[in-house]
Amino acid sequence: MTLLRVARHRSRRWFILLGIVIVLGVAGAWVFLHVGTWLVIEDPLEPSPVAVVLSGGIPGRAREAADIYRTGNAQQIWITHPYDVTKELHEIGIDYLGETFYNQSVLLHLHVPVEKTRVLEPEIADTQDEVRVISQAARDAGIHRVIIVTSKVHTRRVHAIWKKMVGADPQLIVRYDRNDTFDAQHWWRQTYDALQVVREVLGLANVWSGFLVKHRGS
Numbered sequence: 001m002t003l004l005r006v007a008r009h010r011s012r013r014w015f016i017l018l019g020i021v022i023v024l025g026v027a028g029a030w031v032f033l034h035v036g037t038w039l040v041i042e043d044p045l046e047p048s049p050v051a052v053v054l055s056g057g058i059p060g061r062a063r064e065a066a067d068i069y070r071t072g073n074a075q076q077i078w079i080t081h082p083y084d085v086t087k088e089l090h091e092i093g094i095d096y097l098g099e100t101f102y103n104q105s106v107l108l109h110l111h112v113p114v115e116k117t118r119v120l121e122p123e124i125a126d127t128q129d130e131v132r133v134i135s136q137a138a139r140d141a142g143i144h145r146v147i148i149v150t151s152k153v154h155t156r157r158v159h160a161i162w163k164k165m166v167g168a169d170p171q172l173i174v175r176y177d178r179n180d181t182f183d184a185q186h187w188w189r190q191t192y193d194a195l196q197v198v199r200e201v202l203g204l205a206n207v208w209s210g211f212l213v214k215h216r217g218s
Helices: 002-039 060-070 086-091 099-109 127-140 152-165 184-189 191-208
Strands: 048-053 074-079 117-119 145-150 171-176
Touching (some): 002 191, 048 060, 060 099, 060 145
Parallel strands (some): 048 145
């Protein structure tokens, strides 16, 4: 009887361990399949004094901001100023006008008056910098609602950073480029999409940790 009880006890332990492994496997598979759609969020569009084009994603983000302006949901469009290699390229005789120039060119081409655009300073290195610069500019201007235009996969992290660094005032509205090709439901099928997902998940982990990882130069 003693040996039988021992055998039964071991059998129960193995069944419990197997059950845990199965549950963890199913949970892991569910997370893997749904993380792409989880990363993409968007707020209802409401009129705001300003829409801001985050760096990257030329020309889609600027084009989306122009649409928001033309529908009367923003009175101005701001553009963040990322650090780039314009100066270094000029020093070796290569002309590059910088991302801000091309974003402004997109806006002008889409009939946003130049006086309705503004390039924010100082230069930024990452989204954390962008949120700091945007929120400070908004507060200086007495603005209490800001629309930020970014890519689909970047929307949740923008929200998380804004909540962590700024809070509820100014209010944040996040919108994404309508023509963004990110495939949230099948993100693992394309290398570019997969790299974006990994980057955003790591970025969110950094936000939740209180920005333990700093960008170079911090």
